Structures are given as structure tokens and as C-alpha cells.
Amino acid sequence: MAVQGLQKNGMPRLDEGRRLKELFECIPRTTGVFITTRLTLTCLDAGDELLVLGSDAGTVYVYEKSRKRTGMLPTQGKSNSVSCVKMFEGKRRVAFGCVSGNVFIFQIQLEVGHKLKTFTLSKEHVSTVTCLAWHGDGQFLISGDEQGKIIISSIDFVQNRHNIRVLHETDSPIVQLSAGVAQDWVVVSTMKKSYLLCSELHLRKEPIPIGQKDRKMSVF
Secondary structure: OOEEEEOOOOOEEEOOOOOOHHHHOOOOOEEOOOOOEEOOEEEEEEOOOEEEEEEOOOOEEEEEOOOOEEEEEOOOOHHHOEEEEEEEHHHOEEEEEEOOOOEEEEEOOOOOOOOOEEEEEOOOOOOOEEEEEEEOOOOEEEEEEOOOEEEEEEEEOOOOEEEEEEEEEOOOOEEEEEEOOOOOEEEEEEOOOEEEEEOOHHHOOOOEEEOOOOOOOOOO
């Protein structure tokens, strides 16, 4: 068993080195109908209550620790192999980026009978989405790609609308994004350097470099 005891907040604790039996029993080992191929898990994100895993089949699995059960977000096809996944657990929002450049955003409901709410961003990135970050209490999603483009998307599930704009473009792949809940700044790391980027375009602040020199080697 992977769950051993409880955390201080009352949620089940997952002990290091123990197999997630309940999770992996619900994930198929192969995918396809006429021609089957081995399913590969490509990325994950973990929170107090949920564990989210992406796959090369375009499928995302959501494991609920307290109930020891696994759900599956609708498959987006082999062409949408999942390259990164990020959840905002407070509002149960899951975003995942794909090799195709598509980004899918879900407002998940684990209870039976509740309809999934979703947005699809399909034209903003033309290369592999490499990383994601939630910003502003889950109201904004920031995404970066292999060509160095950073997009910020405002999400409103109540009004069923979203707005998208280019936040910044650089000449190096984005490898990490980190955004706070209240701050207007985003930490961006590329293959060459790291810098602070203001998420409010109307302020027109230039990126602030972190360090004086470019990286001499890959961060991977």
C-alpha cells in the first residue's frame, strides 16, 4: 500500500518508496484498438489531495488520495502526447500541454454525474509546450514552449470565456515557469538564462535578468 497514516491536514500520506497500487491498477499498460502500443507516462504533478499524470496517448489520469480512486480526463489522441501537466488544486483545475502545441484546461469534478468543463488553446503555440504555471488564484494560466514563446490565458469557467495574449518571446526554449498567487512577477528559466517577467502588460516593465552570464551548459 502507498498510503500510510495521515498528514497534519488530515489527508492520507504517501510514503516514499512505496508503490501506488491503487493508481497503477487503474492505468492500462497498452493503448490502441487494432494496433496496441505500450502506454508511457510522461509527466506528473502532485498536491495534498490529487496526483495527476500525463501519458503519450494524450490521456491524463487523476488519482484522488482520500478515496484511493483514479479518474481519466478525456483522451485527446496520440497526436496530443502530453508533455507537461499542472493543476491548481484549490479550484480543481488541471491544465496540460502537448507535443502538438495544444493546451487543454479542465475544471474537474470527481463526483459521478457532474459534467467536465474545458477550454482548448490550439493556435497559440506551434511547438511543444514545455511548462505551465497557474497565476492569480487560478484565474490565469501561463504556458511556455520549445520556441521560447510565453502565453498568458485568463480563464473564466463561470462565464465560459477566456482571453489569450503573448506575454513574452525569447530565442531559447522555456524550461521552467514559477508564478505566485498575488505577485505580478513570473520567474522564467530558459536553456540560456533566468529572469523575472512582469505579468501585467500595461506596466510595460522590461524583463529583469537573474545573474549576469548565460548558462554554459544545458539545464537538463
